[in-house]
Amino acid sequence: MKTSTHAAYCNTAQGQIRALLERWSVAVREKDIDGIMAYYAPDIVAYDAILQLQFKGADAYRKHWEFCLGLCEGGMLFEQHQVTVHADDQLAFAHWLCRCGGIDDKGEEKSSWMRGSAGYLNTDDGWKAVHEHFSAPFDMTNGKALFYLKP
Template identity: 30%
Template structure:
């Protein structure tokens, strides 16, 4: 694919973002808090499945939110990306993914159930950072 000289986007942006998000998901699966925090903005905003439903703001609050999830996941749950789509501009990007997130019993009961993730990213000093995450499950 030829790069358009009038397009100021870096052709490696999508690859960098894909590596950031897949590395994040792998760190979540391992229960690696440092890996989960890597590549996140200090002013991260996250809307997650469990409370608080008004969202989590700032890296310290984001950090504090993960240990209960790791404890639940250690009981045999999965956190595996199935699909990941990325759209990158010059300094802002978004991505959305579907993940298998649950226990074997939950997958047996609801085989098609997937966690939906949306990421908002911005480029600072040549580096992509996750500035927003939204995690949700469908509500039937």
């Protein structure tokens, strides 16, 4: 992408959300809790795939993120694929497939694919996620998550 084209793209709401997602993903891979939390609005409402039905507020979600980061002792995997962004000047929505997990002490990858979506508000501090949802499909006959599915 030419520099002028890249700069013009990043000045669009869609480009800004994509850049925000990339910064957030880097922070997750680096286990940078402050960088992760910079992505969220103080009043975030999140529906993560594990532990609780919902998380209300950045303080509660930070504690959850700290717990999750502690589950991965080695390198962290966190990638968005098939990202779609819809945005205007004030509101945005994105959805994607997410590969997340880690590298264990033997160097083996332990990861799965999930679904992710987020809603954003353009604030005085820039774009912030005000809603987030991660989920995995499950088999209704046995109630088990289908972590082996791939795009």
